Amino acid sequence: MNFKAITLIGLLFLGTGLQVLFADSRPNIIYLMSDDQSSYSMGCYGNSDVKTPNLDRLSSQGVTFDNHYVTTAICMASRATAMTGMYEYKHGCNFSHGEMMTSIWANSYPILLREAGYLTAFAGKFGFELRETPNGPKLELPAEDFDRWGGGPGQTSYDTKKNKSMVAYAKEYPHATLSYGAFSRDFIHASAKSDQPFCLSISFKAPHKPATPDPRFDDVYAGMTFKKPANYGREHGEHFSKQSKQDRQYERFHSWNYSDKYDEVMATYHQQIYAIDVAVGMVREALEEAGVADNTVIIYTSDNGFFCGSHGYGSKVLPYEESTRVPLIIYDPRHANSGKGLRSDALTGNIDFAPTILSLAGLPVPENMDGSNLMALYENPNAELHESLALVNVWGEAATHALGVVTKDMKYLHWGYAAEGFEVTEELYHLGKDPLELTELSGNPEYSPAMQAMRKAYDRHLSDWKKEAVAYNNYQPYGTIFDRETDWSEKEGLFDAKGIEAARKATAEARKTNAVAPKDKGDKANKREDR
Secondary structure, three states: OOHHHHHHHHHHHHHHHHHHHOOOOOOEEEEEEEOOOOHHHOHHHOOOOOOOHHHHHHHHHOEEEEEEEOOEEOHHHHHHHHHHOOOHHHHOOEOOOEOEEHHHHOOOHHHHHHHOOOEEEEEEEOOOOEEOOOOOOOOOOOHHHOOEEEEEOOOOOOEHHHOHHHHHHOOOOOEHHHHHHHHHHHHHHHHHOOOOOEEEEEEOOOOOOOOOOOHHHOOOOOOOOOOOOOOEOHHHOOOOOOHHHOOHHHHHHHHOOOOOOHHHHHHHHHHHHHHHHHHHHHHHHHHHHHOOHHHEEEEEEEOOOOOOOEOOOOOOEOOOHHHHEOOEEEEOOOOOOOOOOEEEEEEEEHHHHHHHHHHHOOOOOOOOOOOOOOHHHHHOOOOOOOOOEEEEEOOOOHHHOEEEEEOOOEEEEEEOOOOOOOOOEEEEEEOOOOOOOOOOOOOOHHHHHHHHHHHHHHHHHHHHHHHHOOOOOOOOOHHHHOOOOOOHHHOHHHOOHHHHHHHHHHHHHHHHHOOOOOOOOOOHHHOOOOO
């Protein structure tokens, strides 16, 4: 054998060795998000009435977070926050405000991971649209920004065949929830054959209204009676602000039948979540079959919670616990803390997802992101991540627009709308002692020091808003609207008349549509999509 042949063979062996040495060992990442799911809908969060075996198993194997909040409790803004790691006023995206700019989308976790060599996929309700400029045309959904796409515009449909990108799954899985499990299965199997890590993001439509459960699970909760939470009913919401009672969240206690058909409504709600649980089982089975389970991190959460009759409210949006505190489970099979059923009571938020996913991928976190790496709590569940988080609502009737601050133990809400018949209202809750928000403490002298501390925290968050809010989509005026020291006479004209009018029309339509109490399964009156 001549020298050239020996050299060639040596180089081939060297190349193979280098390929093994530098093989991409970064973890695969799966981000699973439900829609309108409260933490009390899961067994691992203490509800013995429900059946969520796959989610409970995920909880027992990973770390479960007990104080996880969405910083805006409505799907469009919350999903944009999860993707970008920023508060709503920085990504500038919500109903009646406007779309996300492509310059912000360029720094979202799906884009950054794909640029770094990850295979990426998305399926389900994308939740927001894009523009290149605030006054430019809306763009198509960014299917080309993913290696595989199963997403859809708007609310998408529970009827799989109506979701254009998911039609291939319609015959076997006519209801959309399990179709996303099948999409995940196929992407996992295909990606496992590649030498690239993957990031799969699934946004389930369930259990979002209109309540449309998969009929294959009709027997799961048939005839069930559900225990009502201790804060159920109007008598437990009398101390809430007058402002909070001015939009459809209040009337839906009756129109969505929490007041008179609680068991029937909750059976449907939990049945939809049961289907998600089955889909999660499909995902985990696919990971095992593909041989990548040991190197795949799973994150499970919801875009916001749901009142389900607590305090005599329905829906979400408002900055109370049932609306803003949601489930979060992370499972990292590579970590020594896995398999111990650990829980963390640290304060966490949906601003933390993008930084966490980027950090898992070994990527730097952009300075513009507001969140932190949740894996610090996986390493030490007794550690802390945030002193406080802002809770935002700038959608719907003007009276309900509010800014709040939550810490691990306290919550402060500021309702600044003070037109005729209203006055500025503050609310304070000691969540450590009163997680159901049954006792309002703003006028309690014993809590005066806590009140002052929470006001200062509020002012710090408002200062950030004033400095960092986008210059479009009507976010900058809220720096004044939410200012505790500014008189109402200087605020009243700052509300976006166009946005408020649109919200009023939506509310009027909701009330008109729900004038006759809908049946939760199949009644046309309940087919109106809810934001």
